[in-house]
Amino acid sequence: MFDSIIIGTGAAGISAALTLKQLNKNFLIIGPKNLSFKINTAEKIRNYPGLSSVSGKEMKEAFAKQLNDMGIEILDKQVTGVYDLGDHYAVLCGQDSYEAQTIVLGLGVETVKPIKGEIELLGQGVSYCATCDGFLYKGKEITVVSSSKEFEGEVEYLAQLAAKVNFIPLYKDVELNLGNVCTFKGMPKEIKKENKRMLLALNDTNIESDGVFMLKASISPSVLVPGLEDKDGHILVDRLCATNLKGVFAAGDCTGRPYQYAKAVGEGNVAAHSVNHYLQELKKNK
Numbered sequence: 001m002f003d004s005i006i007i008g009t010g011a012a013g014i015s016a017a018l019t020l021k022q023l024n025k026n027f028l029i030i031g032p033k034n035l036s037f038k039i040n041t042a043e044k045i046r047n048y049p050g051l052s053s054v055s056g057k058e059m060k061e062a063f064a065k066q067l068n069d070m071g072i073e074i075l076d077k078q079v080t081g082v083y084d085l086g087d088h089y090a091v092l093c094g095q096d097s098y099e100a101q102t103i104v105l106g107l108g109v110e111t112v113k114p115i116k117g118e119i120e121l122l123g124q125g126v127s128y129c130a131t132c133d134g135f136l137y138k139g140k141e142i143t144v145v146s147s148s149k150e151f152e153g154e155v156e157y158l159a160q161l162a163a164k165v166n167f168i169p170l171y172k173d174v175e176l177n178l179g180n181v182c183t184f185k186g187m188p189k190e191i192k193k194e195n196k197r198m199l200l201a202l203n204d205t206n207i208e209s210d211g212v213f214m215l216k217a218s219i220s221p222s223v224l225v226p227g228l229e230d231k232d233g234h235i236l237v238d239r240l241c242a243t244n245l246k247g248v249f250a251a252g253d254c255t256g257r258p259y260q261y262a263k264a265v266g267e268g269n270v271a272a273h274s275v276n277h278y279l280q281e282l283k284k285n286k
C-alpha cells in the first residue's frame, strides 16, 4: 500500500510529488506522462517567480526534467474512481486498482460542463475512459465527443475496436482521417437511453449508437470521488488543502480561482505537507 496517490500531472500534482519525495514518502503519481496539456499551452508566462518570461513548453520541459532528476515516475493512466475502504482508499484506473492511505487530487478544472443525462448514464452507456471501456464496444457503433486534440490517439484506438465512430470534436484543427470515423460539427445538448440505444442530441437530430464516450481532461470531482464536497465544480478545502474526506487533500485549479501556476504549485506543496502530518498522526494513534 502506498502512503499517498497523487492524481494529476499538472503544476499542483508535480509540486505535491516533489515535496512528498523530499519527505521520503512512498507514493504514486497518476496522470498523462506528457504532463497536463495546460502547462504546454501558455504562450508566455510572466507571473511565475524567478522565471521572468518563459513559454508553457519551456515550463513543461523544466517540470519533466525535475521529475526525472528526482527519480519520480508517472503512471500514465486515467483514474476512473476513488473509493473509501474505511481506513484507506482504492484508486481505480479501469481494470487496475491501487491502494493508499491518502489521496492528493490535482485534477485541474473542468472546462466542459457535463451535458444533460451524462452523469446519470455514466457506466450505463456513457464512459469517460477509452482504454477502460473501449473493448465493450468491439464491432459496435459508438459516439465520441472530444474536448481536445490530445485525445486523438484515444479516438484512433476506439476506431480500431468499433465498427463505426460518430465523432464530435469540440476543437479546431482535427487531424483524424479514418475510414470508419464520421465527423459531426456542433455542441451536444443531451444524452438519452432508449431500448438499449444511446441517443445524443446534436443540432436538430439525435445521433444513435451503442455507447457514448465523453473524452475530456478532467471530470467532475464528486463523480470521481463519491462523497467529496464541491461547490460550482470546485473541491471545498481548508487552508491545509484538506477536503471533507479524511486523508483526501486537493490542490490547484480544482480547488478554485485564481487559475494560476503559482497557486497550484503552492497548494501542491501544502497538500504534501498535510499528507505527511496526517500519516504521522495515524502512526501515533496506532
Ligand SMILES: Cc1cc2nc3c(=O)[nH]c(=O)nc-3n(C[C@H](O)[C@H](O)[C@H](O)COP(=O)(O)OP(=O)(O)OC[C@H]3O[C@@H](n4cnc5c(N)ncnc54)[C@H](O)[C@@H]3O)c2cc1C
Pocket: 007, 008, 009, 010, 011, 012, 013, 030, 031, 032, 035, 036, 037, 038, 039, 041, 042, 043, 044, 045, 046, 047, 077, 078, 079, 080, 106, 107, 108, 109, 217, 218, 219, 224, 251, 252, 253, 254, 258, 259, 260, 261, 262, 264
Ligand atoms: C492558454 C493558457 C494560458 C495560461 N497562462 C497562464 C499564465 O501566464 N500564468 C499562470 O499563472 N497561469 C496560466 N494558466 C493557468 C495554468 O495553466 C493553470 O493554473 C495550471 O496549469 C493549473 O495546474 P493544475 O495542476 O491545478 O491543473 P492542470 O494543469 O489542469 O492539471 C491537471 C492534471 O490532472 C490530470 N487529470 C485530471 N483528471 C484525471 C484523472 N481522472 N486521472 C488522471 N489524471 C487526471 C490532467 O490530465 C492533468 O494532468 C494558463 C492556462 C491556459 C490554458
